[in-house]
């Protein structure tokens with residue numbers, strides 16, 4: 663370990679996002695905790711893949727990023743993504759389709775202004791670029807909808823219908839739609855519908871976490 667790392671560790675100890683014990687700043691995760699957090703699975707939505715469950719380390723990282731504005735958590739998430747990639751042929755194949763373009767699920771501009779970033783974009787942009795997939799913001803959110811936890815499936819679809827519009831040309835393109843969490847899937851389904859209307863050739867969905 664370099665002296666500077668040792669000093670930084672001493673001054674600002676890093677805690678593992680899963681077990682909250684101290685961990686070296688250069689690793690950011692305990693090996694065991696990192697491996698336990700990665701749980702690549704498909705969700706109930708067609709052509710989708712989630713990197714982990716929405717609990718433990720991942721839940722904490724997403725909450726810290728979105729609601730406490732801790733952008734530095736992205737580095738910890740990127741370590742998780744890269745380890746998931748190294749360990750999973752399924753994930754490797756999923757993002758290595760030729761000419762794949764990543765599109766983040768957009769948040770409303772007002773909310774983005776308040777938060778300072780779109781978490782879906784921030785989580786995936788650098789890591790996907792590393793693997794040859796460029797991010798393009800080809801969707802925009804035009805309506806901010808009320809939270810939909812209490813609604814049933816049909817009401818949720820109605821609630822989100824019309825919330826998104828195209829923000830660029832998607833005709834004939836292969837899209838990798840990315841988001842932080844997939845809960846009921848209505849958001850990504852509505853985004854997919856808009857992308858298909860715009861002529862997207864194929865749509866895959868990649869999320870950091872899902873219990874769905």
Ligand SMILES: [Zn+2]
Pocket residue numbers: 678679680681682683691692695
């Ligand atoms: Zn740990």
